[in-house]
Amino acid sequence: MQKHLLAAVAAASLVLPAAAQANHHENSVAGQADHALDHDTAAWDFLEGITTEVGPRQAGTPDEARGRQWAVDWLNAHGFDNVADEPFTMRTWVRGEEEARITAPFAQPMYITALGNTASTGAEGITAEVVYFPTYADLVAAPGGSLAGKIAFISHDMRPTQDGSGYGFAGPARWTGPSVAASKGAVATVIRSIGTERHRTPHTGGTTFAEGVEPTPAGALSNPDADNLERMFARADGQPIMMHLTLTPQWLGETTSGNVVGEIAGRDPSLPPVLVACHLDSWDLGTGAIDDAAGCGIVAAAALNVAEAGQPLRTIRVLMAGAEETGLWGSEAYSAAHIDEPIAVGLESDFGADRIWRFESNFRESNPNLHARLAQSVVRFGVANSTSVATGGADINISRDQGGAIIDLQQDGTRYFELHHTPDDTLAMVDPEQLRQNVAVWTQVVGILANEADDIQTGE
Amino acid sequence: MQKHLLAAVAAASLVLPAAAQANHHENSVAGQADHALDHDTAAWDFLEGITTEVGPRQAGTPDEARGRQWAVDWLNAHGFDNVADEPFTMRTWVRGEEEARITAPFAQPMYITALGNTASTGAEGITAEVVYFPTYADLVAAPGGSLAGKIAFISHDMRPTQDGSGYGFAGPARWTGPSVAASKGAVATVIRSIGTERHRTPHTGGTTFAEGVEPTPAGALSNPDADNLERMFARADGQPIMMHLTLTPQWLGETTSGNVVGEIAGRDPSLPPVLVACHLDSWDLGTGAIDDAAGCGIVAAAALNVAEAGQPLRTIRVLMAGAEETGLWGSEAYSAAHIDEPIAVGLESDFGADRIWRFESNFRESNPNLHARLAQSVVRFGVANSTSVATGGADINISRDQGGAIIDLQQDGTRYFELHHTPDDTLAMVDPEQLRQNVAVWTQVVGILANEADDIQTGE
Structure with missing residues (x-):
C-alpha cells in the first residue's frame, strides 16, 4: 500500500461520525454479524446437507428436483415464510x-x-x-x-x-x-x-x-x-x-426446473423487499458445493441472522434459482414472473466460499450516504470499498430488468477456477472459516438494507 | 534442533579430513553433481519423453511394452552399453x-x-x-x-x-x-x-x-x-x-513383461557393479510420472553424469524393472536371472521426485568410513545422515537376496500420497528443481560408489 493512500485512510477514519461505526450490541445486526464470523452454523448446515443428501443437481433433471424439495424442507424447518417452488420448463441436455x-x-x-x-x-x-x-x-x-x-x-x-x-x-x-x-x-x-x-x-x-x-x-x-x-x-x-x-450427450427435450423462494417477512409489507439470490442447480460432475450450495447457505444464513436481531423493516426474499448453469433459465423465469413487483435491492452469492474482499454498489453516486455506511460497516471483516459499479450476478436478472439497486459482495476468486465445474466441486474444498466471513458480511449488509426506510437507490 | 546436537555437528565438521570435503572440481564427480543441481536436463528429458510419447504403462500390457522399447531407444541414444530388454511372463489383470x-x-x-x-x-x-x-x-x-x-x-x-x-x-x-x-x-x-x-x-x-x-x-x-x-x-x-x-476387471492370463537394463561400463569388469534401479511400469490411471518415470530419469541421469567425470572404476548397471506395481514381478525375475552375478551395492529411486532429505545404508557398522564419506558428500544438498538401516526398494530384490550392500536415498514423501496411483500422477506434478536435487545427490553417491576399489559392504 502506498503512503499517501495510507494517510487518506487514516484521515477518513478520524472524521467518520460515531453512527457509522459498527454497533457491536449483541442483539443488533452488527452483533449478529460479529457472532456469525466465529459461530455461524446455518450456512455450513445447508451446504453439508444438500451436498451429502442430494449431491449433484443438474438443471432440469430429477436430481435438481430432489434438490429443490430438500431446499424447501430446509427453509420451512428454519422458519422462513412463504416458501415455494415456482416451476418453469426448459430444454435439458445431459452427458x-x-x-x-x-x-x-x-x-x-x-x-x-x-x-x-x-x-x-x-x-x-x-x-x-x-x-x-x-x-x-x-x-x-x-x-x-x-x-x-x-x-x-x-x-x-x-x-x-x-x-x-x-x-x-x-x-x-x-x-x-x-x-x-x-x-x-x-x-x-x-x-x-x-x-x-x-x-x-x-x-x-x-x-x-x-x-x-x-x-x-x-x-x-x-x-x-x-x-x-x-x-x-x-x-x-x-x-x-x-x-x-x-x-x-443427448437432449431430453422440455423438462421442468424451478425457483425455490422463501422470505423473512418484514414489518412493512408495502416496502419493496431485499432480494438475496443464489442458484440451487449444479453441474453433474461435482456435488455443487462451491457452485453454488455455498451461496445458498450464505444468503439463507444471513437472512436468519438478520431476523435474529429483530424483525426487519423490509421483507428479505431468498431466491434459490434453478437451471443457472445451463443458461440462466431460472433467473429469466423469475424476472418474467415477478417483473411487476419492485425489488428494493438485489444481491447474489455465486463465486465460491472464499472470503469477501470488496464492496461494490450501483448507487454510490445516487445514494452516497448509504453506500458509504454499508462499505464502512464491513471494513472490520476485511472488506474494501470500491468505485467499481456493481452489475449483479446471473440470478438477479430481475434487478437489472427493473433498473434497480444492486450490490456485489466480491469474493476472492483466486482458488475458484481450480474447482469450478469439476468433480472437485465438493464440500472438502470449502474453508469453514472463510464461509463464516461471508455470512458475517452478508448479515451486516442485508441487515442494514432490510432496516433502511428510504429508497435504496436514491436515498429519498 | 537441540543445542548439544548442534555442537556435535560442529565438532564433527572440524575433525573431518580434507579428503572428505566435497571436491568441486568441474570434471570431478562432485563437480558433476553440483552442475546437475542447477543444470541437469537428462532426468527431465526421460520423464517428459516417456510420459508424453508413451503415457500409462500398465504391467504386462502392450503399453508397458511400448515403454520398454522407448526406454531401450533412450538408453541407446544416450550411449549406454549392453542395453537389453530381458523378458519374463506374468499373470496380468486389467481394469x-x-x-x-x-x-x-x-x-x-x-x-x-x-x-x-x-x-x-x-x-x-x-x-x-x-x-x-x-x-x-x-x-x-x-x-x-x-x-x-x-x-x-x-x-x-x-x-x-x-x-x-x-x-x-x-x-x-x-x-x-x-x-x-x-x-x-x-x-x-x-x-x-x-x-x-x-x-x-x-x-x-x-x-x-x-x-x-x-x-x-x-x-x-x-x-x-x-x-x-x-x-x-x-x-x-x-x-x-x-x-x-x-x-x-479381468485377467488376461499370462502375458509378457520385461526388465530393461543398460550399463556404463567400468574400467575393471572384474569388480561387481553398482546397481541403480527404478521401475518402468506404472498404474494405468496416470502417466506414471512420479511412479516411477522420475526414478528412472534420476538414476539414468546420475549414471550419465558420473560417466562425464571420467570412466568409473566399476560398472554402473541401470535396472528399469517391469511389472513392479502388480507384484514386483520384474524385481523377482531379475534376481532369479542374475543371482549368481554379485552386485556391489544396490540403490533404487521409487518415491516420487521431491527432494532427498536423508542418507541411509546397511553398512554403517561394517564399513563406517565409506558410510561417513558418502553421507558427508551430500550434506551440501540438504541431505541428513541417519542411523536407520537401509532395506532397499522393491526393485532391488537381488541385493536383498544376495545379502549385499544397500543404500536408501530417502525422498520427501509429504506430497507423494497425494498423487500415488491416481490420474494425477503426471508430469505437471513434478517440481523440476527438486528433481534436479535428486540427480545431484545420486550423481555424488553413485560417483563415489563406482570409483570405490574396496568392497562396499566391508571396506576390505
Whole structure:
C-alpha cells in the first residue's frame, strides 16, 4: 500500500461520525454479524446437507428436483415464510459416455468431459486429425473451411485472478470456440479446461453455437492432458496427431426446473423487499458445493441472522434459482414472473466460499450516504470499498430488468477456477472459516438494507 | 534442533579430513553433481519423453511394452552399453468399467476405481447394503459371517508423513482389507483411498486375497466420496445405505513383461557393479510420472553424469524393472536371472521426485568410513545422515537376496500420497528443481560408489 493512500485512510477514519461505526450490541445486526464470523452454523448446515443428501443437481433433471424439495424442507424447518417452488420448463441436455485418446503417433488416453449443449459423436466415436490453436485468437484467424474433417484443439490457458477476470480472458475458448471451429468445418472441438489448476479433472460448462452453425461434439481436456497434447505437437515432427473421441450427450427435450423462494417477512409489507439470490442447480460432475450450495447457505444464513436481531423493516426474499448453469433459465423465469413487483435491492452469492474482499454498489453516486455506511460497516471483516459499479450476478436478472439497486459482495476468486465445474466441486474444498466471513458480511449488509426506510437507490 | 546436537555437528565438521570435503572440481564427480543441481536436463528429458510419447504403462500390457522399447531407444541414444530388454511372463489383470452410486437413502454417484487383482461384479453390477468400518481394526474385529451379502466400507484415513510411514499405517486397508471382508462374507469391499489429499481422484493399487479366500470385487473411493459416505452414515438415522457397484476387471492370463537394463561400463569388469534401479511400469490411471518415470530419469541421469567425470572404476548397471506395481514381478525375475552375478551395492529411486532429505545404508557398522564419506558428500544438498538401516526398494530384490550392500536415498514423501496411483500422477506434478536435487545427490553417491576399489559392504 502506498503512503499517501495510507494517510487518506487514516484521515477518513478520524472524521467518520460515531453512527457509522459498527454497533457491536449483541442483539443488533452488527452483533449478529460479529457472532456469525466465529459461530455461524446455518450456512455450513445447508451446504453439508444438500451436498451429502442430494449431491449433484443438474438443471432440469430429477436430481435438481430432489434438490429443490430438500431446499424447501430446509427453509420451512428454519422458519422462513412463504416458501415455494415456482416451476418453469426448459430444454435439458445431459452427458453420456466420454472418452478421448490419442491414437497416433503417441497413443494414450486423455481425460475429457463434454461441454453443455454439444452434439454426440455417436457411440462408435470419431477419429480425426487434431489441429492445434494456442489461443482463441489463433482459431478465429484460421481460414474458413480450413478445419474440414479435423478436430480443433484450443489450448487458451487461464491464470488465477482474485476478481475472476481471468474467466473473461480464457472463457471465450469454451463459450464460443466450438461454434467458431464448427463454422470453419471442424467435426469436433477439444479445449483446454477453463481452469487454473493442474489436476486431472476436466472443467465442464456450457457452450453456444451461433445461429446457422450446426452443433458439433465438443469437450474439455484436463489441463495436464492439454499440456501433454501441446508437447505431442512439439515432438511429432510434423506427423499428424490423431484423436479418437467418443462423446454421447443427448437432449431430453422440455423438462421442468424451478425457483425455490422463501422470505423473512418484514414489518412493512408495502416496502419493496431485499432480494438475496443464489442458484440451487449444479453441474453433474461435482456435488455443487462451491457452485453454488455455498451461496445458498450464505444468503439463507444471513437472512436468519438478520431476523435474529429483530424483525426487519423490509421483507428479505431468498431466491434459490434453478437451471443457472445451463443458461440462466431460472433467473429469466423469475424476472418474467415477478417483473411487476419492485425489488428494493438485489444481491447474489455465486463465486465460491472464499472470503469477501470488496464492496461494490450501483448507487454510490445516487445514494452516497448509504453506500458509504454499508462499505464502512464491513471494513472490520476485511472488506474494501470500491468505485467499481456493481452489475449483479446471473440470478438477479430481475434487478437489472427493473433498473434497480444492486450490490456485489466480491469474493476472492483466486482458488475458484481450480474447482469450478469439476468433480472437485465438493464440500472438502470449502474453508469453514472463510464461509463464516461471508455470512458475517452478508448479515451486516442485508441487515442494514432490510432496516433502511428510504429508497435504496436514491436515498429519498 | 537441540543445542548439544548442534555442537556435535560442529565438532564433527572440524575433525573431518580434507579428503572428505566435497571436491568441486568441474570434471570431478562432485563437480558433476553440483552442475546437475542447477543444470541437469537428462532426468527431465526421460520423464517428459516417456510420459508424453508413451503415457500409462500398465504391467504386462502392450503399453508397458511400448515403454520398454522407448526406454531401450533412450538408453541407446544416450550411449549406454549392453542395453537389453530381458523378458519374463506374468499373470496380468486389467481394469474394466467402474461405477459406484449410492441408491438409498441419499442417491448420488461416487468416484471409484478398482483395486488390482480383484474380481468382477459382472456388467450388471451388484446392489447391497454398505457396512461402515472406521478403521481396519474395526473390520478385523467384526464377527465371522457378519458381512454376508454386504459391501464392506473401510474408511481408514491416511495422513501425510515425510518418510512415507503413513503408508504402513493406512495401507493394510487396501493390501488385505478386501480379503478380510471377503472372509467374513462380504460380496464386495470399498475402501477410502490410501491417499492424503482431498481430490476426486481415487487411488488404485494392488490387493491380495489370502489362500482359500475367493476374490471379490473391490475398489477405492476418492477421499471426498469416503467423507461423504461417512456423513451419510451420520445422517441416515439407521436406514440402510445401499450401493450399486459395477467393476468389471479381468485377467488376461499370462502375458509378457520385461526388465530393461543398460550399463556404463567400468574400467575393471572384474569388480561387481553398482546397481541403480527404478521401475518402468506404472498404474494405468496416470502417466506414471512420479511412479516411477522420475526414478528412472534420476538414476539414468546420475549414471550419465558420473560417466562425464571420467570412466568409473566399476560398472554402473541401470535396472528399469517391469511389472513392479502388480507384484514386483520384474524385481523377482531379475534376481532369479542374475543371482549368481554379485552386485556391489544396490540403490533404487521409487518415491516420487521431491527432494532427498536423508542418507541411509546397511553398512554403517561394517564399513563406517565409506558410510561417513558418502553421507558427508551430500550434506551440501540438504541431505541428513541417519542411523536407520537401509532395506532397499522393491526393485532391488537381488541385493536383498544376495545379502549385499544397500543404500536408501530417502525422498520427501509429504506430497507423494497425494498423487500415488491416481490420474494425477503426471508430469505437471513434478517440481523440476527438486528433481534436479535428486540427480545431484545420486550423481555424488553413485560417483563415489563406482570409483570405490574396496568392497562396499566391508571396506576390505
